[in-house]
Amino acid sequence: xxxxxxxxxxxxxxxxxxxxxxxxxxxxxxxxxxxxxxxxxxxxxxxxxxxxxxxxxxxxxxxxxxxxxxxxxxxxxxxxxxxxxxxxxxxxxxxxxxxxxxxxxxxxxxxxxxxxxxxxxxxxxxxxxxxxxxxxxxxxxxxxxxxxxxxxxxxxxxxxxxxxxxxxxxxxxxxxxxxxxxxxxxxxxxxxxxxxxxxxxxxxxxxxxxxxxxxxxxxxxxxxxxxxxxxxxxxxxxxxxxxxxxxxxxxxxxxxxxxxxxxxxxxxxxxxxxxxxxxxxxxxxxxxxxxxxxxxxxxxxxxxxxxxxxxxxxxxxxxxxxxxxxxxxxxxxxxxxxxxxxxxxxxxxxxxxxxxxxxxxxxxxxxxxxxxxxxxxxxxxxxxxxxxxxxxxxxxxxxxxxxxxxxxxxxxxxxxxxxxxxxxxxxxxxxxxxxxxxxxxxxxxxxxxxxxxxxxxxxxxxxxxxxxxxxxxxxxxxxxxxxxxxxxxxxxxxxxxxxxxxxxxxxxxxxxxxxxxxxxxxxxxxxxxxxxxxxxxxxxxxxxxxxxxxxxxxxxxxxxxxxxxxxxxxxxxxxxxxxxxxxxxxxxxxxxxxxxxxxxxxxxxxxxxxxxxxxxxxxxxxxxxxxxxxxxxxxxxxxxxxxxxxxxxx
Amino acid sequence: xxxxxxxxxxxxxxxxxxxxxxxxxxxxxxxxxxxxxxxxxxxxxxxxxxxxxxxxxxxxxxxxxxxxxxxxxxxxxxxxxxxxxxxxxxxxxxxxxxxxxxxxxxxxxxxxxxxxxxxxxxxxxxxxxxxxxxxxxxxxxxxxxxxxxxxxxxxx
Numbered sequence: 001x002x003x004x005x006x007x008x009x010x011x012x013x014x015x016x017x018x019x020x021x022x023x024x025x026x027x028x029x030x031x032x033x034x035x036x037x038x039x040x041x042x043x044x045x046x047x048x049x050x051x052x053x054x055x056x057x058x059x060x061x062x063x064x065x066x067x068x069x070x071x072x073x074x075x076x077x078x079x080x081x082x083x084x085x086x087x088x089x090x091x092x093x094x095x096x097x098x099x100x101x102x103x104x105x106x107x108x109x110x111x112x113x114x115x116x117x118x119x120x121x122x123x124x125x126x127x128x129x130x131x132x133x134x135x136x137x138x139x140x141x142x143x144x145x146x147x148x149x150x151x152x153x154x155x156x157x158x159x160x161x162x163x164x165x166x167x168x169x170x171x172x173x174x175x176x177x178x179x180x181x182x183x184x185x186x187x188x189x190x191x192x193x194x195x196x197x198x199x200x201x202x203x204x205x206x207x208x209x210x211x212x213x214x215x216x217x218x219x220x221x222x223x224x225x226x227x228x229x230x231x232x233x234x235x236x237x238x239x240x241x242x243x244x245x246x247x248x249x250x251x252x253x254x255x256x257x258x259x260x261x262x263x264x265x266x267x268x269x270x271x272x273x274x275x276x277x278x279x280x281x282x283x284x285x286x287x288x289x290x291x292x293x294x295x296x297x298x299x300x301x302x303x304x305x306x307x308x309x310x311x312x313x314x315x316x317x318x319x320x321x322x323x324x325x326x327x328x329x330x331x332x333x334x335x336x337x338x339x340x341x342x343x344x345x346x347x348x349x350x351x352x353x354x355x356x357x358x359x360x361x362x363x364x365x366x367x368x369x370x371x372x373x374x375x376x377x378x379x380x381x382x383x384x385x386x387x388x389x390x391x392x393x394x395x396x397x398x399x400x401x402x403x404x405x406x407x408x409x410x411x412x413x414x415x416x417x418x419x420x421x422x423x424x425x426x427x428x429x430x431x432x433x434x435x436x437x438x439x440x441x442x443x444x445x446x447x448x449x450x451x452x453x454x455x456x457x458x459x460x461x462x463x464x465x466x467x468x469x470x471x472x473x474x475x476x477x478x479x480x481x482x483x484x485x486x487x488x489x490x491x492x493x494x495x496x497x498x499x500x501x502x503x504x505x506x507x508x509x510x511x512x513x514x515x516x517x518x519x520x521x522x523x524x525x526x527x528x529x530x531x532x533x534x535x536x537x538x539x540x541x542x543x544x545x546x547x548x549x550x551x552x553x554x555x556x557x558x559x560x561x562x563x564x565x566x567x568x569x570x571x572x573x574x575x576x577x578x579x580x581x582x583x584x585x586x587x588x589x590x591x592x593x594x595x596x597x598x599x600x601x602x603x604x605x606x607x608x609x610x611x612x613x614x615x616x617x618x619x620x621x622x623x624x625x626x627x628x629x630x631x632x633x634x635x636x637x638x639x640x641x642x643x644x645x646x647x648x649x650x
Numbered sequence: 651x652x653x654x655x656x657x658x659x660x661x662x663x664x665x666x667x668x669x670x671x672x673x674x675x676x677x678x679x680x681x682x683x684x685x686x687x688x689x690x691x692x693x694x695x696x697x698x699x700x701x702x703x704x705x706x707x708x709x710x711x712x713x714x715x716x717x718x719x720x721x722x723x724x725x726x727x728x729x730x731x732x733x734x735x736x737x738x739x740x741x742x743x744x745x746x747x748x749x750x751x752x753x754x755x756x757x758x759x760x761x762x763x764x765x766x767x768x769x770x771x772x773x774x775x776x777x778x779x780x781x782x783x784x785x786x787x788x789x790x791x792x793x794x795x796x797x798x799x800x801x802x803x804x805x806x
Binding site: 235374383384385386395398524526584585586587604605607608609611613615 | 668684717719722749750751752754755757
């Protein structure tokens with residue numbers, strides 16, 4: 001099987017080189033016949049990499065430990081699902097997954113546009129295959145997932161996957177991040193092709209709008225699922241730590257969000273042509289940079305893969321080459337991209353979208369600066385210095401509040417120029433609700449002004465969304481539709497607008513939950529069996545501990561009775577596991593979860609004297625973050641849903 | 651006023667506000683150094699650094715962890731190299747961690763960064779730590795790489 005995988009990758013590399021070369025030739029000579037050959041090469045590359053993927057899956061499923069990658073990342077004791085997920089548990093496998101995704105997207109994009117926009121096709125094929133060549137060359141010449149272990153070093157069992165990664169969310173979280181990262185290759189390739197051919201109308205982003213939306217939505221959900229995993233598995237009571245690798249995935253998502261908003265201005269008002277190209281170029285470059293950051297280990301992080309010496313310069317040069325190539329093309333075409341329309345008023349939809357873009361860019365610059373700071377200081381003063389998460393939260397919360405405001409403000413104000421009367425009519429109720437919420441909370445809570453500002457803003461945005469829906473539904477009901485029919489028609493007829501509001505509502509829920517973190521409480525206690533510790537209105541009574549009799553891990557499970565105001569609520573069972581094969585301990589928290597708050601309990605240690613050291617957290621509103629994820633996903637699906645097929649005119 | 655000047659003034663005002671906001675909230679909490687390694691620290695005469703706050707990176711010496719539940723503290727020693735590389739390291743350094751809240755990966759041989767201040771005790775200079783960060787023991791990865799290295803040598 002490994003031999004088959006190896007050969008498929010080599011053959012895929014050959015086809016990719018041929019296809020890229022033919023694409024360039026077909027583009028220059030404007031020969032559609034050769035372009036079709038290049039596109040078939042894309043299909044062939046996809047098929048061959050798929051064979052390699054299947055070969056690696058097969059090797060993982062059948063415990064083929066003669067394969068070095070399988071021996072290093074899988075083990076007999078692991079369930080089939082986790083054995084298969086080891087495909088993206090290591091360097092070589094995850095690069096294979098990356099290039100397979102790329103080829104899948106490439107084949108899909110070529111197929112979807114086989115009948116139209118033919119002049120862009122050869123260049124799109126060339127750009128996508130050009131990217132594939134790099135990864136295929138890496139896989140063939142240096143980090144081959146099909147490398148064999150020499151017979152003298154064969155083992156009967158593998159090293160296993162890091163037990164922290166053996167969690168249902170981890171089956172899909174990396175997959176979703178990759179689907180998101182690589183998905184931006186399609187809009188990027190069309191933008192690049194548009195720059196090369198000089199066809200700089202709205203075609204390139206119209207045909208890739210759904211592709212970009214899809215990548216963006218999947219990346220967003222993937223990011224939040226990563227947070228969910230950290231919360232359930234890592235046992236520190238939080239879900240986001242501003243770790244460099246988290247930031248690496250966040251940065252392209254921020255720029256992509258700005259992009260999705262600003263293309264709407266180009267669509268409606270024919271402005272910001274250069275800016276949109278900059279944003280899509282930056283998004284894809286940051287996806288590559290993010291992969292580089294994760295894989296190279298140049299910034300200290302908990303997630304990074306091990307560092308191989310050749311990897312850093314090679315991958316960095318590739319990332320730079322792709323970005324510089326794109327931006328050189330952009331500069332060369334800048335004369336053609338001058339916009340005829342100007343901003344007419346600062347109080348208009350387009351101006352509010354512009355401010356939204358600036359805020360996203362500010363957030364990006366902040367995250368980039370803090371993330372890369374250790375690298376800069378290493379270069380300048382020779383030692384790595386770093387900024388703590390407090391700094392991210394401090395500046396991020398201010399910018400985020402501005403963005404949340406724009407979420408409510410932007411969609412309600414008119415294009416071109418809004419009048420004072422229309423502003424007053426639109427914002428009277430939401431503004432009032434927002435201020436009233438903040439005022440009530442301020443009187444009640446008397447601390448954490450930032451969190452209160454966030455909740456007030458959440459109320460404001462939620463009211464604007466409700467108002468938009470009720471007004472539109474009321475208008476339809478006057479025509480005799482029932483409320484439900486009216487609601488469904490809105491989503492179907494204007495899915496982008498009303499689906500977008502659902503996405504915004506998801507963000508509101510998420511922000512509601514995130515702001516709750518300002519009121520988190522925690523305490524550490526050492527208790528003997530029968531004793532209790534308290535946190536707020538909760539009392540935790542340590543009952544007993546018992547050993548865990550599992551095959552591949554052992555350790556202890558504590559039983560802790562939870563009371564609120566002396567009313568029994570639950571028996572919680574946090575675990576302290578020891579994974580035998582990997583010799584790795586791991587704490588599994590017990591969570592008592594309600595919409596109001598989570599009570600989160602960790603068994604830090606069973607002490608030598610039989611007492612237990614317990615860490616307890618009280619996390620208000622954290623469930624709203626997960627409700628936000630679900631709402632966000634539903635909204636994204638509505639926005640992307642293919643419009644009903646119109647009957648063809650005869 | 652030309653548009654460029656307006657934008658510049660706006661940008662300066664925003665930057666000034668943000669800067670003021672940052673400084674007023676976090677005075678004295680600027681960036682910190684990642685860590686010094688234990689060898690670097692020991693080479694710099696620890697007795698002269700009493701009272702200093704710092705972060706030191708090392709590995710938990712085998713068998714040194716002493717959890718003192720009644721005193722709510724954990725005593726252990728760190729050494730510069732991992733125990734499986736240098737099991738009989740003589741240059742160890744004592745750490746008094748003032749909490750029982752040790753991270754999951756804290757165990758013999760774990761790579762740790764200890765954060766705290768240096769104190770002189772009758773027993774010698776120790777680090778009074780208020781934070782301990784542990785990294786995944788890279789033993790397996792190291793072993794796998796070593797194996798691969800050997801494999802390459804034999805296949806040559």
